[in-house]
Amino acid sequence: MKLPKNLRRRVLLFSLLSFIVAAGRGAAQKQPQIVQVKIGTILASNKNDEFDAKLKGLENQLRVLKYRSYRLLKDESQNVPWQGSKVFEIPGGRSLMVALQEFQDNRIGLKVRLTEGQKPLLDTTVRIANRGNFILGGPPHEGGVLVLSISAVAQ
Amino acid sequence: MKDCENISESMGRWLDGELSPAESESIRAHVAQCAACREAQRKLEKLQLALEGALMAESKSIEFEPFWRAVQLRIAEKRTWYEDALDWSRGLFTASRAAWAIPALIALLLAVASLESYFPGWRGGAGRNAFAAVDSIDAHGRNVALLREYDSKTTVIWLYEDQEGENETAEEPPPPGPAF
Ligand SMILES: [Zn+2]
Numbered sequence: 001m002k003l004p005k006n007l008r009r010r011v012l013l014f015s016l017l018s019f020i021v022a023a024g025r026g027a028a029q030k031q032p033q034i035v036q037v038k039i040g041t042i043l044a045s046n047k048n049d050e051f052d053a054k055l056k057g058l059e060n061q062l063r064v065l066k067y068r069s070y071r072l073l074k075d076e077s078q079n080v081p082w083q084g085s086k087v088f089e090i091p092g093g094r095s096l097m098v099a100l101q102e103f104q105d106n107r108i109g110l111k112v113r114l115t116e117g118q119k120p121l122l123d124t125t126v127r128i129a130n131r132g133n134f135i136l137g138g139p140p141h142e143g144g145v146l147v148l149s150i151s152a153v154a155q
Numbered sequence: 156m157k158d159c160e161n162i163s164e165s166m167g168r169w170l171d172g173e174l175s176p177a178e179s180e181s182i183r184a185h186v187a188q189c190a191a192c193r194e195a196q197r198k199l200e201k202l203q204l205a206l207e208g209a210l211m212a213e214s215k216s217i218e219f220e221p222f223w224r225a226v227q228l229r230i231a232e233k234r235t236w237y238e239d240a241l242d243w244s245r246g247l248f249t250a251s252r253a254a255w256a257i258p259a260l261i262a263l264l265l266a267v268a269s270l271e272s273y274f275p276g277w278r279g280g281a282g283r284n285a286f287a288a289v290d291s292i293d294a295h296g297r298n299v300a301l302l303r304e305y306d307s308k309t310t311v312i313w314l315y316e317d318q319e320g321e322n323e324t325a326e327e328p329p330p331p332g333p334a335f
Binding site for chain 2: 005007010014060061063064065107109114119120121122123124125126127128129132133134135136137138139140
């Protein structure tokens with residue numbers, strides 16, 4: 001039986017698209033050896049209207065949280081090896097463990113665990129854009145709350 | 156009346172509407188009273204639909220905004236862009252052109268594949284791509300909210316305590332927003 005022309009076209013187009021997709025994925029999966037993970041620890045409160053000038057680059061994101069004042073407490077970067085993990089000390093006896101999970105489509109998959117002393121507060125897996133970030137916040141601290149900006153750059 | 160073998164030979168062209176009215180009518184009449192040919196027609200149509208679905212799904216997974224912009228004008232034309240692409244790709248495989256066209260096609264695909272490594276976000280997906288995707292959250296029994304704000308491409312995971320005492324509210328306003 002002869003296939004209809006539309007069907008033949010679709011078979012051809014389908015193989016062409018599959019090839020393009022496969023080629024794209026192949027390139028995207030080149031994994032970086034090291035990812036630099038940066039944690040900015042910020043104290044957000046409603047005590048005054050002070051906005052820390054060092055947080056200029058995060059202003060639009062922080063304003064989403066609707067606090068009046070933002071102050072950078074700590075800025076720490078660590079190089080995390082592929083499929084390795086690093087622990088960041090967070091003010092208030094907390095710590096943040098960040099593990100690299102995957103790199104695909106220029107996105108970095110992170111597994112993040114926030115603990116206070118020995119007890120885990122939060123476990124999450126997040127995929128962020130290379131050079132992008134996400135915000136983790138809420139733990140009370142010195143009359144305000146802690147806000148962490150977690151970002152990653154593939155090296 | 157054509158026999159089943161002839162019918163099945165012409166069925167593809169019949170479904171494509173490429174037969175003369177007389178030929179179409181004779182096939183239609185045969186298919187109407189022949190269960191085997193009706194079954195063949197049904198299978199062929201099902202296959203077409205399945206492939207159409209697969210094509211749609213596959214083309215969705217390619218983020219090709221710049222490419223799309225370039226072909227958007229053509230979509231408005233009578234012929235669809237993929238028909239043009241197919242005519243073009245069919246031309247590639249004619250003997251005289253194949254010699255250079257196949258390496259050229261491979262080079263083009265490699266270029267597309269490696270653009271991402273030189274110009275991350277070139278596909279124009281930077282906006283969507285810049286958003287963090289949260290795959291799982293476990294707050295070990297505590298309250299947690301997920302907030303996404305589109306203008307600033309902000310993804311927030313917010314831990315909060317139960318508001319047992321009202322005196323704490325000044326300290327911990329829950330983040331406002333639609334996506335809790
Ligand atoms: Zn028949």
